[in-house]
Amino acid sequence: MAASSSSSSKTSCLQCQDSISDTFKHGWRLRSGDWARLCNRCGSVYEDGRFCETFHSNDDGWRDCESCGKLVHCGCVVSYNAYLLLDFGGVICMDCSKRNFITARNRCLLESQGGTGNLPRDFGKRIHVEPSNGPGLNGTELQQISRKTRSVFVPLFEKILTASDADHKLARLVIPKRWAEAFFPVINVPTGVPIQIQDTDGKEWVFKYRYWPSSTSRTYVLEGLRDYMSLVKGQVGDIVKFYSIEPGGKLVIGLEKPSAGPSST
Known part of the structure; x- marks a missing residue:
């Protein structure tokens, strides 16, 4: 997130309380609707996705993503938009949620075609069959094998x-x-x-x-x-x-x- 210019009046970094005079970085959105103002150092940590890991490591509320196992600081205003609560319990980080959605969509597309025929383009090289003695085949050849063996x-x-x-x-x-x-x-x-x-x-x-x-x-x-x-x-x-x-x-x-x-x- 690029640095933003502030007014001539001084303010303090919400995290470290250092004085901010000329520039600051926007952090997360506060419950008031305003953006957290951070100094360049704290703002850079936030932009790198390491804010809670750096400043809240000893706090309660850490849970692991059900998909990738990454720790997420749940209940923290800094990371509230970085995860989803699952219906059956637990949490999933937003990155895994997006990937799992794409995977589920691709699987539905494959099943709708009976696992053979013209594979969707976005499967590309992600879904294919390797022959037992013929590595190094390109995507087109692999799709041909898929049609012939009815395996994917x-x-x-x-x-x-x-x-x-x-x-x-x-x-x-x-x-x-x-x-x-x-x-x-x-x-x-x-x-x-x-x-x-x-x-x-x-x-x-x-x-x-x-x-x-x-x-x-x-x-x-x-x-x-x-x-x-x-x-x-x-x-x-x-x-x-x-x-x-x-x-x-x-x-x-x-x-x-x-x-x-x-x-x-």
């Missing part, structure tokens, strides 16, 4: 990699509970089970799927991803995506670099 990659969910997800030493990925219990096998012991997942180049991987128990819930994780994350060069901010091959329901994992343009997954 159906998007299930996606998640932006956090710092811990992208840590190659930890070599594990936290799977949001909502998606784990919807799309992954049922497990009843925290030690978990081996799980075979195919990547979008057709290579088979064996990971460990388990959960960390607590008194009120479970945290689901995939472990043993060091070689896969090294291969795809997974970094913070990348988008890991899960699909199922239909028919059959086989799980597929892919990774998209957000700044690299259209994904090949």
Whole structure:
């Protein structure tokens, strides 16, 4: 958000109380209808999306997004427009809400065409079938295979990699509970089970799927991803995506670099 000129009268930054004389940055909209006035330093933190993380980290009210697991400071006037309350409980950040809407729309379009025929343009390279021995095919060839085999990659969910997800030493990925219990096998012991997942180049991987128990819930994780994350060069901010091959329901994992343009997954 660009800096705005103020009047000649001095005012104070709403956060740090430093005096603002010539310029200030607009922050969030206050309940009064006015915009919060911030100094350049505090305003830059707000524009980077790190305001609550920086200034409210010890406050109550933090909840995790049901889709990507990102922490959201709920109930705070700074972030009230950054998340949605879900009907079944919990919250979802606005970024995930938008992505999930697009995914649901694409799935409806695919189902309306019976999973074959002319795939919608916006599926492009996001939904396709990889042959077992023929990686590197272009989008047109993949669509031809899809029509012939009557199999497609159906998007299930996606998640932006956090710092811990992208840590190659930890070599594990936290799977949001909502998606784990919807799309992954049922497990009843925290030690978990081996799980075979195919990547979008057709290579088979064996990971460990388990959960960390607590008194009120479970945290689901995939472990043993060091070689896969090294291969795809997974970094913070990348988008890991899960699909199922239909028919059959086989799980597929892919990774998209957000700044690299259209994904090949």
